[in-house]
Amino acid sequence: MPVYGEKFYQMSNLIFLYNLNPIQLSVYSYLVCCAGQKDMCWPSVQTISLHCGCSENAARNAIKVLVEREFIRKVSSTRQVKSGKWLQGNNHYYILPLPDLPRAG
Template sequence: MRYYSKQLFQIDAEVFYHSLTAHQLAVYSYLVFCSGSRNACQMNVRTIAAACGCSESSVRRALHGLRERGFIDVKGAVQKLRSGGYRRTCNRYYLLDRSEWKPPGGALCSSK
């Protein structure tokens, strides 16, 4: 696993009102950290699992949950080979705008 120098990143505070599981929050935070100016990143599940300290199956479940709730969109990526064929590569994850998130089930804390 590669370690990054001290970098700061921001995450929308509204994410805490959506009752995400610990794995979903960790995976979403890592995707935000890795995303570029287009709010997208491309990586494999193994890399996400290593960075978040959980299993690959936990990452897959978290990604599925985040996709269902409108936090991310996942596109499969393919690479064209010299032989003329194609091969599947890492998925590309797009972070969706807060307006596309499904409404939360209930607030965790009251606002003033």
């Protein structure tokens, strides 16, 4: 998905109340941008890390946290190549409604 152009996406201002670190916020924002109005996207971890300015491991860790905290749902996918062998495909990411706000302690 091209990032340039006149495309826009919206995200709730409440996102800033969830104490996400900069990489987690960047990855979440990128996934929301990619999903658009469909609430689902499937960029590779390499693409996510490239657009978020972080390593692939940092992107994977951010995705793990976002799944654990129920911002997104990750579904693994596989694809079959001509030889008949099955390979890991890009994960599908579903953008979930924002979770309940953390309680002030």
